[in-house]
Amino acid sequence: MTVSYTLKVANSRFGGFSKLLFRWKGSIYKLLYKEFIVFVMLYALLSIVYRRLLTEEQKRLYTKVAQYCNRSTDLIPMSFVLGFYVTLIVNRWWAQYTSIPLPDQLMCVISSNVHGKDERGRILRRTLVRYANLSAVLILRSVSTRVLKRFPTMDHVVEAGFMTQDERKQFESLYSDFNKYWIPCVWFTNLAAQARRDGRIRDDVALRLLMDELNLYRAKCSMLFHYDWISIPLVYTQVVTIAVYSFFAFCLIGRQFLEPLEPGQEGDLDMYIPLSTLLQFFFYAGWLKVAEQIINPFGEDDDDFETNKLIDRNLQVSLLSVDDMYQNLPPATKDKYWNESTAQPPYTIATAAETLKPSFLGSTFDMRMTEDMEQTQPVEASPNMTRMQTPLLSRFLAAASPAISIKNFGRGGRATPHLRRARGDSTVHCEDPEAVGRIEEEETEDEESQRGSPCSPSASDRQKELPLIQVEAPSSESIEAEQPQAGKP
Template sequence: MHGKVVRQVSQVPSVLAFNQTSPDANRFGESIRILLRWKGSIYKTIWKDLLVYYALYYLLTILHKYVLDDDGKKAFVALAKYCLRNSNSINLMIMLSFFTTTALQRLFTMQTMVPGTAKVITFFIMSLKTNLPEGPIIVEQFARWTVLAWILTFRVVCKPLRALFPDMISLQVAGIIREKERCILERVETEHNTTPRALVVIDWMILLLKETAIHNRFTEKSNHLKVLDILMSFKKSCGNTIKFATKNIPYALIQAAIIVVYTYGLVTLMARNFEEAASSGFMEGIVNFFPVIPSMQFFIFLIWLNFGRVAVNPFGTDEDDIDVKLLLETHIQDSYRLGNLYTQELDHIFGAMVRQPQKQYNEASSLQTAAPI
């Protein structure tokens, strides 16, 4: 099972991608290196908007200079004066501050509630009695269901993972679910059951814990409740991820921020001081007709808007989004590695280790305790 899925997601970067660190602030020239970075940069985000903006600006300039007649030029100049007077009256700071703050708070909440699988699997394995004949089968079942619940959780909120596993058949082909399990999960959808499939799989895990306790497979009876408590925390994280990620920021707020920013951009396209340009020299006229400051303000607001929009959905396809495919690869590898711990011992890794006899160990401990400081 694990080999098939790992090969299927092997197209994603290595786990070493997690080791990307932030640049050092005290290194000379580090700020210049950051400014020249293209991947994940603001230039890559807005270069198309930049081309469209300047293309429209100079099209309007050509329209005014060579196409319009005298009456049309007068109307154009009047509109430009009106836009120039009111270009600073659009207060974008409050709107964008509220939007980006809301998006960042939501991003932080979603990142902190991302469920993990290692704790659930490890706790279950360490709670079982050793050398059970059916132990490896139970461990494999529990670990596989844990990964399956994780996948089904993020299929709801993550488009790249939904593209990787578009249906239950794809999960069966990858070896993540069995045919009978697939039929049950598909029946959940056909019966119009609103329970997320991930929570259905967690219900199977709860029943497996119950059966394990009934057959006295735990080392202690209390382990049943301890593992159940860990599993319920995992279930809560899965449910919160689905609930919070699918409950998006209201589109009205996103639309309002987009409308305000692009309206400001359209205003700056027309905001021109023809009187100052006419009374100044050649170079001054070029400067007045080149929208450096207005366009800079607009693109600062546009970058701010795009940053908020990226933060709205951290499980998307943007370069700064959480790489869910890479997370899946690590969870699958962890489940396989942790599952093998049930049949492993420390001697299997380090060989026969020379251990100090208990009597000598107790004598050495007592001597160290009695030794003067």
């Protein structure tokens, strides 16, 4: 049975956890007391042998061995090995609990989409949820020792009402080398399809919703099976166990209270009982016992999952929701706050102080600025804003690069524009503002329409800012002189 102490730690107070130290069920004392007694007895035995049975020469040899063992304990990374291993175990433990199939969502979908208050409708709804619970019982029998002890054979499953005799015969007639927990889910799908054909499920959307919920339920059953099948690699568990046992084997020899090697040499204080070593054993060995307890939460330890209680709860709740609660609604009336714009539930005397606390509106709600900082200022968009935001890209965009028009490539009736490099100052001599920084080839009619356009000031400004390659467009006289030559073959 799970040991719950949530109410005991609901409020933080002086010595809050100290009251939990005196519990026995589910405690570390119950898990560790046998190993602790064995460790203390072995330590005491070695101490008696060292103090009473060894000669002086043997004591000096034992002292050297003990010092070597004590230094060796520092070479075993106990905190790292145990911390990583226990973290992995705890994450796996909680993931297994979230994989336990619960029929709550499925039963709500069945109750709202499988219609009929007659006997046939009741049979359909109750049978569907019974199939879902049967699938959970079959998979829990495969992974939980508690459930297997409760339902050791299929006769016990039939006697409990999860399966009829006819269903058992059909179940056993289906031969498979693998676990057959999925068979009730297939029965569920076939029965739902039959209900759709009979009109009990009114549309395909409702049937699809029902199938989706069943698939989620079946996926959890499958995940439980795989968690039971695929364990944490054995080598990892062996490494952690060997690390802990070897560490305390060295402690048994190296943590003894030794006599000094030389006469007159000051030795350690002989306390007979190694308190620090015993605490170390309690922490490290207890850490290992925690992992040992929860590595398989489907056993019979104090903190293992109460799977039998879950089976009882799931069956009762699911049958209640699809049968007694089907279309059994309380009357829909006006609520208490019908005429109030702001609903305010009352507080008891014990909680009245909470009404004095202001509501949380956001971390920056109380932030204030000076009047000067609150004034707005218009921001004008700059034509060079894009180039300012991408300075490296603007260099490539402003640089001249030859452009070749595939449409005009190879035509003999088109004159090639003159390309010249600007000399002298940064004065722009152009007829076309788009001729700065690149080469363009256009159709004859486009050139004639652009000859008379004056050079805009914005182009001159950009030229002054970016003194790059300049293109001087040919004059109208040179173009007219070249046009007759372009027409010749």
